[in-house]
Amino acid sequence: MNFRPVMYLFKAPLMLLFSSYIIVSLLALQRAEAGIRRYEWEVKNEFKSPDCYQRQVITINGRTPGPTILAQQGDTIIVELKNSLFVENVAIHWHGIRQIGTPWSDGTAGVTQCPILPGETFTYKFVVDKAGTYLYHGHYGMQRTDGLYGSIQVSVPDGVTEPFAYDYDQSIILTDWYHKSSTEQAIGLSSKPFGWIGEPQSLLIQGRGTFNCSTLNSLAIVPGLCNTSNPECSPYVLTVVPGKVYRLRISSLTSLSAFNFEIEGHNMTVVESDGNYVEPFIIKNLNIYSGETYSVLVKADQDSSRNYWATSNVVSRKPQTPTGLAIFNYYQNDPQKLPPTMPTTGPLWNDSDYRLAQSIAIKARQGYIHPPPRSSDRVIILLNTQNQIDGYLHWAVNNVSFTLPSTPYLIALKDKLGNVFDQKPPPQKYDLVNYDIFKKQDNANATTSNSIYKLQFNSTVDIILQNANTMTPNNSETHPWHLHGHDFWVLGYGKGKFDPNNDPKKYNLIDPIMKNTVPVHPYAWTALRFRANNPGVWAFHCHIEAHLFMGMGVVFEEGVNKVGKLPLSITGCGKSKVYYRP
C-alpha cells in the first residue's frame, strides 16, 4: 500500500498551518512596525510670507506650520530633529502628550532638557497613549511665534469606534502673526523702558492670512516685501462635499490673542477637547484660547452654490487686527470664489460673561467620564499679577516671577547635581484677606525666582488660578494656563475672588472635563485638580508667549526618584556639562 497520499493528506494541513503561521508572524511584524512613526525633521531659518509680508520664520522641512503627525493610539513617535538654525538653540514640546515614562522627551528647554545646539540632531521618542487632538511647538525662548508649530492627530486603536460619526477629519491651527521676530520681541519685553509686542499684524488660519500692504508706512515699503498676490498668503480653503460631516480639529497656538472662531451659516457640535470627549453641545461660534484644541462636527448642509467664510476674531483684548479669513468651499464651486457676504465679526470682544458661559458648558461626555477624587491633599492658590521688578515689567504668580535655571530641573533633581536653583519653595497662596484683586496694585515685594513646587508623589493637588487687575487701572486679562505631563479636571469657574470656605462646595465632581489648557477669565478664578502621578518635572504656565517669557509660570516636581535613567542627549548645559565629563 502506498502511504504517500495519506502522508500528503497530513502534510498539506501542516504546511498550510506553517505558512499561515509565517504570514501571521509577518503581519504581526508589520503591525509592530506600523506602531512606530519615524520622522526626520530639519529646522531652518527661511524667509516666508504667511500673511503676504516677508519676514524670517522658522520652518520644519521647509514648512510653517510643520508637517502634521498622524498616529494611532499606542504608537511610538520618533522625531529626529536636526537644528539647522544659524545661531539659535531649539527644543520642541509635544503639547498634550503626557510623556508617561519619558519625561525627558517633553521638549521644555531648561525644565526637561538642555536646548539643542545649532548643527546638532536630537531624537525625541515617546508614545501617544490617548486618541485625540494635540499640538507641537517650539519651547525655547519665544520661537513658537516664529512659526515653529504643527498638529498631532491621534486616532483610536483598531476595533474601537469614536462615540460620534463623521466623513472627513481635518486639523486647522489658528494663530496670530507678528512682523517682528521673536528675538526682536524678546528684546523689547526685557528692556527698560518696556517695549510691548502690541497687537498682532494679522491672524492666520492654518498658516495663511492677509496683511493689508497699503497700510505700511511709506518709509517701511521695500519693493516686493509685501505682496498680496504672493500665493503663499492666499486664504486657507477647506473644500467640503455637500451633505458630508466634517470633524474639524480646531486648535489655537496664538502668541497673545484669544479668538472666537465661526463658520458662517453653520453650527458646530463640540465633541472633543484636549484629547477628551465632550458631552456634545451646539454652538454658533467657538471661543478658543492659546494651547487649547477642540474637535467640532460641521455638516455641509447649506446652500452649496456658494462659498462661506470661516473667521477668527480677537476677543478679550480690544481688537486692532483684521478678522482672520478662510474659505469654506462647497465642492464644485471655484475655491477662490469669495463668499457674497461680509465676514462674520464675532461677539463683543469684552463680553467676558459670554466666554465664561462657554467655558462652564464644557462637560465630560457621558460614558467617558473619569470621576475626580472627592477631595485633595493639597490646595495651591496662584494669584496672577503684573509687577515691576527693578524697573522691568514682569508677570508673577504669588509675587514670584519665574525664571529658568541654566541646568534643567529634571537633570538637576534626578542626578542630584546640587542646588542649581533657589531651594526656598514658592508661596502656596497669596494674602486672601487683604489683597484687592479689583484694584491696580504695586506688588512692591515681587521677586524673580527659579524655585519650584515639590508635590508628594501620587497625591491629589488642587490649583486655584486667581486673576486680578494688571498694572493698568480697570484692566484684567485672560490667561490660558497649560499643564505639561498631565490632564487635569476642571472643577469650576467663578467670578471675583475665590472663597476657600464656600466655593469648593460648588465644584463639579460629577462630570468635569479633563483638559491640559484652561482659561482664567478677567477678575475671575478657575479651579483644577490633578493627580501628581507622572514621575518627572513639569511646567505649568500661561500659554501667552510673551507672558511666559515675562515670568508667568511655575514648575512642579513629582516622583523624580522614579524616573528611569536619563538619556545623555538631554544633558550638556549648566552643571550637567561638567557632571558628565569623563
Ligand SMILES: O=C1O[C@H]([C@@H](O)CO)C(O)=C1O
Ligand atoms: O504683558 C502685557 O503688557 C502689556 C501692557 O500691560 C503694558 O504695556 C499688555 O497688554 C500685556 O498683556
